[in-house]
Amino acid sequence: MDTIQKNSADTGQQPDAGHDSAWAKFESTLQSAMENYGPLEEQLLATSRETLEAVDQYVKENPWQAVGIGAAAGLILGFLIRRGRSKHSGQLPQADD
Numbered sequence: 001m002d003t004i005q006k007n008s009a010d011t012g013q014q015p016d017a018g019h020d021s022a023w024a025k026f027e028s029t030l031q032s033a034m035e036n037y038g039p040l041e042e043q044l045l046a047t048s049r050e051t052l053e054a055v056d057q058y059v060k061e062n063p064w065q066a067v068g069i070g071a072a073a074g075l076i077l078g079f080l081i082r083r084g085r086s087k088h089s090g091q092l093p094q095a096d097d
Contacts, residue, residue, distance in 0.1 A: 059066040
């Protein structure tokens with residue numbers, strides 16, 4: 001707020017009451033958002049850790065299924081990427097010789 005007041009003084013104009021009110025509301029909203037962000041961040045990190053631990057446990061218990069899932073996901077993703085490229089080029093994909 002000090003910067004805005006300084007810049008206003010430099011131009012010879014003073015911020016009006018509406019500006020001050022809007023700025024106060026903005027600061028209040030920002031403070032509220034920052035206070036709510038902390039617990040949300042903690043919850044998100046906790047959920048991420050739990051998910052990561054569950055995936056890690058699954059992979060340890062079922063290593064070959066995990067390899068199969070990874071391979072299938074890679075094939076599907078590769079197919080979708082290649083298909084998307086061929087749609088954008090207007091031509092069928094050509095094999096390199």
